[in-house]
Amino acid sequence: MAALDYHAEERSKAEFDVEEMKIVWAGSRHDYEINDRVARLVASDPGMFIPAIKGQGTEEQQEKWLPMAYKMQIIGCYAQTELGHGSNVQGLETTATFDPQTDEFVIHSPTLTSSKWWPGGLGKVSTHAVVYARLITDGKDHGVHGFIVQLRSLDDHSPLPGITVGDIGMKFGSGAYNSMDNGVLRFDHVRIPRNQMLMRDSQVTREGKYMHSDVPTQLVYGTMVNVRQKIVSNASGALSRAVCIATRYSAVRRQFGSQNGGPETQVIDYRTQQSRLFPLLASAYAFRFVGEWLTWLYADVTQRLQANDFSTLSEAHACTAGLKSITTSETLDGIEECRKLCGGHGYLSSSGLPELFAVYAPNCTYEGDNIVLLLQVARFLMKTFSQLGSGKKPVGTTAYMGRAEHLMQCCCEVERAEDWLKPSVILEAFEARAARMSVSCATNLSKFSNPEEGFAELSADLVEAAVAHCQLIVVSKFVEKLQQDIPGKGVKRQLEILCNVYALYLLHKHLGDFVTTGCITPKQGALANEQLRLLYSQVRPNAIALVDAFNYTDHYLGSDLGCYDGNVYQKLYEGAWKDPLNDTDVPDGYHEYIRPILKQHIRTARL
Amino acid sequence: MAALDYHAEERSKAEFDVEEMKIVWAGSRHDYEINDRVARLVASDPGMFIPAIKGQGTEEQQEKWLPMAYKMQIIGCYAQTELGHGSNVQGLETTATFDPQTDEFVIHSPTLTSSKWWPGGLGKVSTHAVVYARLITDGKDHGVHGFIVQLRSLDDHSPLPGITVGDIGMKFGSGAYNSMDNGVLRFDHVRIPRNQMLMRDSQVTREGKYMHSDVPTQLVYGTMVNVRQKIVSNASGALSRAVCIATRYSAVRRQFGSQNGGPETQVIDYRTQQSRLFPLLASAYAFRFVGEWLTWLYADVTQRLQANDFSTLSEAHACTAGLKSITTSETLDGIEECRKLCGGHGYLSSSGLPELFAVYAPNCTYEGDNIVLLLQVARFLMKTFSQLGSGKKPVGTTAYMGRAEHLMQCCCEVERAEDWLKPSVILEAFEARAARMSVSCATNLSKFSNPEEGFAELSADLVEAAVAHCQLIVVSKFVEKLQQDIPGKGVKRQLEILCNVYALYLLHKHLGDFVTTGCITPKQGALANEQLRLLYSQVRPNAIALVDAFNYTDHYLGSDLGCYDGNVYQKLYEGAWKDPLNDTDVPDGYHEYIRPILKQHIRTARL
Incomplete structure (x- = not known):
């Protein structure tokens, strides 16, 4: 009985090699083998x-x-x-x-x-x-x-x-x-x-x-780049834990939809559940890969600083500031969404989700308040744009701005839903949106005689432009990851699906941005949504295996709802009896408080 | 010193009679005078x-x-x-x-x-x-x-x-x-x-x-209408508490922007803070008034049931289900947003916000999971639409569907930002959006040979259509409230501003809906955003007085950050010393754990 795997059927449906995916998730076979979790825990001690x-x-x-x-x-x-x-x-x-x-x-x-x-x-x-x-x-x-x-x-x-x-x-x-x-x-x-x-x-x-x-104050920037790239890696760690719990429990939990007295429908089969859960699953992978890339970026910046080359530093600084902001905000919201996706039981401490949320929350505030960071990104974007005329070539994640002229007038070529699966189509749509929102801000800013006043007045719009820029970075790094050689049966295919889910989910969420800037038509937006539904169907049979690939032990997850074998109700039930309140059948305080009420021994004058 | 009011200057800026606003908030002079808080607390006991x-x-x-x-x-x-x-x-x-x-x-x-x-x-x-x-x-x-x-x-x-x-x-x-x-x-x-x-x-x-x-199963609906209308009223109660705390602290807290060594800028003066906080302030008022209207609705339904009139029951049921869903979801998100708006100190238990969030959270799940409820609303909307041809006249909150033909082809007449202040313009835009999203769902549903399969497949879109319908209800009830006679200097004017903030904030948040359905043009969307910024400037001087009007005692608020006199830092500082950990200067465990480390008395073998 104890050895029964309630998720066995789910696992048998997976269309890819989960062991190979574990290596992709870990970053490399070496990372996978040494299991550096303990090392990371020690390294993240705040003794500064x-x-x-x-x-x-x-x-x-x-x-x-x-x-x-x-x-x-x-x-x-x-x-x-x-x-x-x-x-x-x-x-x-x-x-x-x-x-x-x-x-x-x-x-x-x-x-x-x-x-x-x-x-x-x-x-x-x-x-x-x-x-x-x-x-x-x-x-x-x-x-x-x-x-x-x-x-x-x-x-x-x-x-x-x-x-x-x-x-x-x-x-x-x-x-x-x-x-x-x-x-x-x-x-x-x-x-x-x-x-x-x-x-x-x-x-x-x-x-x-x-x-x-x-x-040079630039050296301070180098330290910030380091701290913040670690925070982005932690974001994928925290979000993937929550997603693992919610995905496994969504496959166990059944609600409504019973046919002729048969079992109810698995919650994970509902479109409403998929449309909330699978984008978070995709985000966990997206943040993982952008975090991996940031590790490379930090190494690159460090090398350049040692050679007194400051040319990429401010771009790297803006980039890590922005990614810290959007990944931690989306992770915190995502953990809370996972809690809600578990229904009432997500509210139990034994689900692991309430504490995961509370412990993660400070990430949005420390090492730079997330809104303050986005304003720094916006300032950098406005500066980069203003220098385009002077021939200064934008580098790294802002390189696309060098093609601003094209991006301001390009037309999205999507005619059928499946056209949205092309990475080039997705990238151009995200680049055009980011560029047009920045240009719109720059145009509105130029109407103010005092630039600082304009920046303050338009700051809410500037934050939105910065978000668009940062989302482009995450999408483009996911696309870049897929250009690498990724071995293992079906592994790359699953990642392509998740990459498309991530991009089209963002497109749907920010549809107003894409349509009002004329990057896509309303019709193309509807086609993206249609494609997104098809992608969810492709994620569905692989969902459990995709969270298994995170390779978290039950001990590390700390969640009855997210246990590997899916024997959720047994664990919840047994767990309840370990609560100290249940040490006695008749509770402490019975004689003092409950019995006098039942036996009417309280002074009626006090009623 | 203790009697000093740190918010005195803020309060002197208010452009309306806060005592009269307290009466509007309470619902009536009678409600205001008896202060029914205790009565409500007792009544909300879950002993069913x-x-x-x-x-x-x-x-x-x-x-x-x-x-x-x-x-x-x-x-x-x-x-x-x-x-x-x-x-x-x-x-x-x-x-x-x-x-x-x-x-x-x-x-x-x-x-x-x-x-x-x-x-x-x-x-x-x-x-x-x-x-x-x-x-x-x-x-x-x-x-x-x-x-x-x-x-x-x-x-x-x-x-x-x-x-x-x-x-x-x-x-x-x-x-x-x-x-x-x-x-x-x-x-x-x-x-x-x-x-x-x-x-x-x-x-x-x-x-x-x-x-x-x-x-008749309808009687069960009657009970649900009752329970859910109470939950909507509680939503405005919980959200207003969080908003009161965040608004008062935003006026006390200063960050950046110091000129020549002077004090830093009050956080509430930043556009980014205003664009997150003021919509929540407006939402608290909006939920208050829609809750008030639901109380009337329940009385009306009860009266009809007693006369065996079931004609409005299913509409009332769908309406309360939907309002329960969107007000509790927005309130929970709003409380968390208020916590973030307080920076790091919002994370302290003494801010009152973490516990307010944790205690409020179950509202989104109990008495109907919020997504399940929205699907019920969507089902009702589809049914109402399908019956339009048969001449059945939609009632109450669905009456606008009777004008579907007009709403499908009407054009928004906004040419300048201030045109967005007209209630008729706002209402038509929200009605057209809700109608067009429902029609679009109905059209897509009709392509499925099995209607239930279609409903399941399109459920994520149906949820969005239901949200659009429910937001229309809240906006229209706010507009209706303003058609009443509201005495008191400047009171009605403030409510008009808040009503516009609420509507235009929703319009900006769901811009994709409005633009892709052709209800408004991208240009009109930009004008709405421009108008929203002007409205924030009008809310700013009244913000503290608008939360004072909730009439919450410091004891009830239970927040050092939200205290009436604004003497926040003194309260935080004094509060810290009451923590049991501070009972002794040298902590418990010093001799057992800390001293051996400092004195190197631990066995080095264990290092």
Whole structure:
């Protein structure tokens, strides 16, 4: 009984080699074999204390602090965000004032809103922090710099004088993120030696003179590219978990449609379920491949930076910013949609979906709020367009803008539904849409005498243009992936289907963009929708195998609904009895609360 | 300091009488004065045990059971949903087999999936349940009926023989819904007397003969109309809470845009924030008024039923089903959007938003899954259209279909952005869109030889047509509200602005629908968007006052970010120190876990 596979019939329907697909999903046979999940988990630890000292400390500082941190003689955290200040680092209020009398900095929180708020590991665990504060020498504000500050005694862990430190309280969800020690921290004139300012790029001398080395800000961009490409990879990881759960349960769950007392219809056979679920399945694969490409992009950028070649950096920066934004937003929405696709049982903690949602949610806010990032992309797009006339050739993901003249007047050639299966047709439609939306924004911007005012006024339209650009990137990287040699029976064919699902789903969702810009006609939009329905039928028999290819163990998935063998109801039922509430048949509180009511022993005066 | 109102300047900008708006929001001066919140809370208790006996029991059964339930000598729950069966009541598996030997029913759970699962109050508290089970007499299955079954001893609360009962475990969120005693229940041949079947509509005689009174199924529709109109009212309640929190915090929070070291820009002044927040503010008002209208509709339906007039019932049923679906879906998405609009702090439990989301989520699933409901609406629309030729006049919210011929060929007359402010222009555009999408579905359906197959195949399109119809209802009821006399300086003017925001936001969101059906041109779509931006500017100075008009106390809102006086950071900061983790400076576990690491007393072998 325990060995029965409720999905066996589903698995037998698959039209491709699932073992080969696992390798495609993993990225390579090597990745597949070493199963780098544990390595990735360790690598994603948020202790940015060490990287900050590595990146911004002098060699002397690195020699002093890093060994202690590595040996965990001290525990450090990264204290940047303040109660009143998030993404805008230049708005931080904490001050570090140099006192030439004693050769020290005085770290101080002048206002309530300057309290450090959110840093991970700060509240209860850390003994030291890299604190970001405004550097002030001789009454002059030099902007935000990093300082190493000891917070707690190494003898008894009590907070040092002038330090107020604690936990910020409960957060979304019932589990994982609440075990993160997010902290609050205030300084009351805390003194640190001058040599605890991170001085690789800027220095304060013994006399209090401020000196700034001219390090290209581009290097900061390089770090952001790295962090954000990791976030995109995590997006496909989180979305694929949710999709795996929802797909497997949709094949188990039956509702309505019973014929002559036979079993009800599998929920996954309903068109309404398919039209919500399969685009998410396709998105998981799409994000996987664009994440893979970003890993390459980061390696390329790093190599160029080492050769002092900054030519692709701003394009790479805009590209990762935009992809971070759209993949995390769509992943969060997708996890929630998967929860809804599981009906009432998706609401159970044992489905794994509520906690997956709560834990994933911060991705849309940290490392750049998603809307702020899209505005950065839009700014880059407007700049790129304005430079087209001057002959500057757009590179990388903006190369299509070099063909703007063609894209402004090209006509989509689709006449029959199957014409929408051609990658060239899809790419041109997405390129034309992105180009025309950008051009429309640029035209409207030019009507403002003050460009910044225009940018603010039109920002909602600019965000939409940036989304169109980023979606083009994801679609085009999926198409590029399919130009590679992909072995395994039927594997490439399945990926082609998913690529088309992803593109045509986006086209349907943003039909207004495509039609109002004249990239496609209403008739062609209807044909795309018709083709999409046919594609769903092709995904259907392979759906279970396509999520099996993610190769997640039941332990990793952590979901009764998503278990590999599909024995969902048994697991839910058995799981319920493990709840502590069920330790006794007669509940705690029966004698205190329930019995007096039933036996009318409560004072009626209180009724 | 404590009495300082951080929103005072915002409130002084309001261009209308907020006290009068509070009355409009409350529904009437009477409602405003009695503040019926507590009454509504009590009324929304999910104990459907008593209504079931009232609705389906004979007079004799009501006389026996209701007094005990009212006096709480027994505590009852409503056990319908099973582990494997949700919305489809006809799919339930629990059996109630009549045994003529003993004049009893044998209640039994033949499979794991027939376990009752979810009923509120079942797991630990209830002594009795109304259990829905398949009635079987003499080997014949008569479908699902209700039975009163005792679950626990009235002496010591222990489960009776043959009864297995418990709690189903943790659910989404960290608070409210987890305190709901959702239960699991199995029967092993439990015997109950024959007179515990609810026999108002169907009876089993002493000899085991089954008799069915021909009660019009329409009466069941009447109950559904009632439950669902309450859910729509609750939607405006939940959405307005989230909007109130996000709006107030958006006026407090500042980010970027600092000029010469001055304060940063209030987040609410950004167009990107306005274009996400203000449509939700408008939606809260729109749902409020459509909910108000539904209350009237239910009273009207009830009156007609009493006079045996069933002519409007199916239209009213479809209308409430559809409105339940779109208002709850948009409210849940809206709460989550409000959380994101609060940046990182929206993730804190003390923002109130995570729990509001988790507690609201089940609304999209219970009392009819939202997609299933939209398919019911679509079925009703197709039926209404098919009967147009036969001269049957569509009533109520479908009356516009009587003008289908006109709506199929009318042209939108908008030439300038301000033309979009005319209610007649907006209504015709929404009517034409809904009619054309329905006609398009009907045309495509007619191509299938098997209508049911066609309905299944095209269900995703049908859902979109149903959404278009339901959005038309909400828009038209908002417009109708504005035809009433609304006193108070500037009050009606604000509502006109919000009505236009709501309609034009929907038009922009579903631009593809409007343009591909030829209801409006791309140019007219761009003009609508232009007008929308102007409307946002008009909402801006009134935003705080418009959420003040909801008249929520800080206690009811339960959000540090949404507090009336706007002293957000003080409240967050003080709140953090109340967290039990902060009871001690040196955390629990320091000596056990942290100190050994810092002091290197851990066995290096384990590193």
